[in-house]
Amino acid sequence: MSDAYATTDRLVSADSNVYDRGLDTAIALSVIGFTLGLVTLVNLVPPGASGSALTTALGTLLAVVVGAVGITGLASYTNVVPVTSQRVRGIGLGLVVSTLALTALAAVLPVTMATLLGIVLLAEALAITAAGVSSRLELVDTEPNMSAGLLSGGALGAVGLAMGAAVGGALTGSGSLLWLVGAVVAGVGLFLLAILPREDLGSTLPTAIVVGALGLTIVTGTIGVGWQWNPQTLSGGFTGGAVIPVFLLVGTLLSAWSAAKCRAGFGARGREYGAFLVINLNAFLMVAVMATIVVFVTIKGVGYAVHGLSVGALTALVLLTPALLAAVQFARTPAGTNDWNAGARQLFRVLPLAAIGALAAMFASVLVTGTPLRYAYDYTVQVNRQGQALDTAIAVTPDTSIGTLLLIAPALLLAVTFFRSFGSLRNVGTQSERADSVRQAVPTVVLGLVVLIGFFLVFGPAPFGFPLNETLAFAAVVAGSVAAGGLAVSPLVGVLASDGPTLAESAQREAPLFTLGVFGGLGLLLATLLLQPVAGINPRVGPVNLVPAVALGAAVASLALATLTTVAKRSSEETITRRLLTEETRLGLVGAAGFTALVGLHVAVTGTSFNVLGVSIANEGSLSWPMVMQAYIPLGAEPGGIMPAIIGTVWLVVGATLFAVPLGVGAAVFLTEYAEQGQFTALVEIATNALWSTPSIVFGLFGAAFLIPRLGGDESLLAGMLVLGFMLLPLVLITSRESIKAVPDEYRDASAALGVTQWETIKSVVLPAAMPGVITGVILGVGRIAGETAPLILVLGSTLNATAAVDVIDGFRFVSGPPFIANDALLTASASLPTQVWAVIAAGVSGSPQMGWATAFILLMVVLTFYAVGITARTYFRRKLNYE
Amino acid sequence: MSDSINTETSTDTETNGEQTVTTASPSAETTAGESDERVREEWRQYEFAGDAKLSVENLDVWYGDDHALKDVSMEIPENSVTALIGPSGCGKSTYLRCLNRMNDRIKAARIDGSVELEGTEIYDPNANLVELRKRIGMVFQSPNPFPKSIRENISYGPRKHGDINKGLLARLFGRDDTEKEGALVERSLKQAALWDEVSDRLDDNALGLSGGQQQRLCIARCLAVDPEVILMDEPASALDPIATSKIEDLVEELSKDYTVVIVTHNMQQAARISDQTAVFLTGGELVEYDDTDKIFENPESQRVEDYITGKFG
């Protein structure tokens, strides 16, 4: 209340602080109880767990809560995330206090998880009753209505009805109708209790009765873990393991609602806060369902999938840093209006920050203490055979090459700033002619290098038998390095050559060059670094490894410039120049960081050390691929990998998308922009909808009976691509059509009035505007086809545990007769993730069940990656269409 | 009614008007007016020195069965501002759209009659619509910039017409017109009096501009194609007085080199900026067309006078 009524100038009585904090804790406790209910429901922690197992589980929860609240609090303290709301702080505190209390309880008393949950419900009931009564006795300032209202009464009555029926039924046994009496009594009783008294009692007492009854049932063991009920009218039954979590979900939802109402002082505000909490917990449930699937598959599969993966703690930390920075950035952007629930929303915003921060802290502790983290999974999946437990573990090994830390951590930090400042570059640099000419050179050179890299990727380092890597590539790498250095140094030269009277003025005049130096140097260096491993060369001048040396040189040059501009800025007066220079300073700094980061990443990823002037930077063996990411090794001691299946699935999706998107979008354009709306378009619509609902096995049969005889007679990758493409087609068509229709006619009119033809208009105005919708369709469709199994079994071939991946890129060759270009790889059978999962788990063909789960996990990751790509593309187009 | 004869023969319209107002119901007045116009063909025959840029003859437009424009004939002189005024729904927009064949885009519309641009029939079945709309540009009633950057909005037309080449291919072939584009964008925006406001954010999305800025951007976009005639449909209808006056200044400026036809609901605006004014009244008729001064000071038709003084429409 204290902050809820801060604006109304009402006197807040002394004890209302206790009231507020108490209710904050009650709300926090319901949130934790809800979470624990979910955890128990999916059996992450079994309801019967007790003793050290329970304490450990709660200890983990405590660690997570303390970590999250702690980091958020820290961020709030340092003003990264301004959490000003009393209520949010109170709930944060409540979260810590109540988790602590639960953990202590579990450690001291010999309770099971189920009992603990019952205690949670009882505590909730007590807290709510106390709050309601103290409000009724006017010990605190509240603004209750005359009644809790029919809606609340109805809901509580319904809960009472159900409970009464259950209790009545259990007491009297089946066959009698007496349970009806219990149901009616309980239902009507609760209903009346809710609507008759004033709101503060009406919305607390009935809730407390329900929650307390649920809690008592659990604590007294009336419904224990081993409890079972098999009504004769049903074929199935209920077990305590399933009922207790459900009780908990219902109970905590109710008590959260009630406590939130009390906390906001009843009345309109109370109703709003109550609804907000319930809706949020419900949404949380939605997310939890999705998360459960992902978590379940991950738990089953990740152990095997990462078997053999080992990451240096430093590498892990470094890889985590951008995520942490992104999360900070996300949390910093304003959360919208400053209304009553902004604080709560902010809490949701900072959750990723907290999660990533906790991970980072974990890796840091490994780094400091030297104790590796081990996750040991011990599980058996009994499908067809006895699963043997593997010693799967994620070993995070500490790594003490401090040089790398010094190199990479600040570099990444600054690199992020660099990319954030990217937008400011557009307006910089119109003043200088020199800058213009350099600007034109940069894309040309970069394009050339990219083409060169592509060339090497396609034809290898020795195309047509010419050992180009000895000559051309060497020259290119050297030229790239030199150009990168040159560009990076160019601002320095520019400033020195400039005829401004003072250094500051020269720097101002040449400010645009700094941008180019940073950008050009970075771009060229990146290209060169890419080229270097592809071309298989490593240019050295004497003992110096050229590329990293140039990178270091460029970084130093940029730093020098940054210093220079800082000096210049100090003596400059004009505001525009100052602005420019501020940006340039930052750019110089982050440019330097970018270079350094590149070198660091180069070392971290490839593991190759390098020497510059006697300083050696190495990080050997900090990343080794997990076994599952390799090809299957038929006779090896280690179980085989699934790389060929991953590649097969990726190719299938790429091929299907390449087939379906142009066709689908083209048809959508025709139907919306050219065809007269009439029977034909209606027919097409019906056909597409029908196609979309056609079972996938039918597509498979069609592929097997129609496509395969026409595509060389054998199951093949191409047939798989086409069949999946046919499945994707209708969705792409439908969504594209809708989004093209949604493009306003004003755009078309405006374009037509400028004398632009219809096709040009479609190409340059309509399609870009419809792009986000089209991409949404593709995202949804890819999600469907990537995991499609049935048709693939029929058309892709049953290559399981393949020892080699299909090599589509190398498969292309020119032939003298039509069709002039052929690709044998497309016409061979291939492995794919879904068929592999099916074969291993369901059909029991070769490989252990763990292998199947690992494969499923990887499949999930592949699909999520496709999602991520699609969503990024959609966000990009949305940004482009809407002003920022 | 006897008034009709009276009006037809007498020049004393003043008396007539008073009589109508005092003695007749509104419907009677209209009947009187209609019979009154029917015989006064010459009120629409506007005589001017110089060439007609556009000449419209016996133009009829139907939307389905709805006869939206009735037998309009009108000659529009070169390098001048012609205002079209009249009550809502009388067919001004319809008429304007006929002039660059934007009505072709409305499926229900059927057009009969002839429109000539410098003596060439634009409703010729072989007419080149692209060329026509390049020569006759249009600014719409509500601003409709593309969801692209300000720069791209301006250079959109010229790029599509191949006057400006940009991008990777153009650069490869050494025909990159970035400079030319920059100059064109600057010129068009300056013409539309928008340059000072947006010169430092040409690459921002145009949807981020204010309504008035968007409208001026649309004018700049139209000017970038370098048309001969500019059709404007209430370009200032959604703007505040300052933005409106900017657009008015702009129109006056444009009339030196362009032929401007502008629809407006604002009498003062029409009086201020136009050289000649055409008055349409309900039913899609062109009632009177003359020098703006004449129309506003001493219109021939009683109905026009009523409309202008706010008694009708």
Ligand SMILES: Nc1ncnc2c1ncn2[C@@H]1O[C@H](COP(=O)(O)OP(=O)(O)OP(=O)(O)O)[C@@H](O)[C@H]1O
């Ligand atoms: N696309 C269309 N389909 C059918 N009827 C139309 C269409 N456009 C206009 N009309 C009709 O034609 C008549 C003239 O419309 P028009 O838009 O030309 O009026 P206006 O003089 O521009 O009115 P305003 O001043 O309100 O813009 C109106 O009766 C209108 O209902």
Ligand SMILES: [Mg+2]
């Ligand atoms: Mg109109």
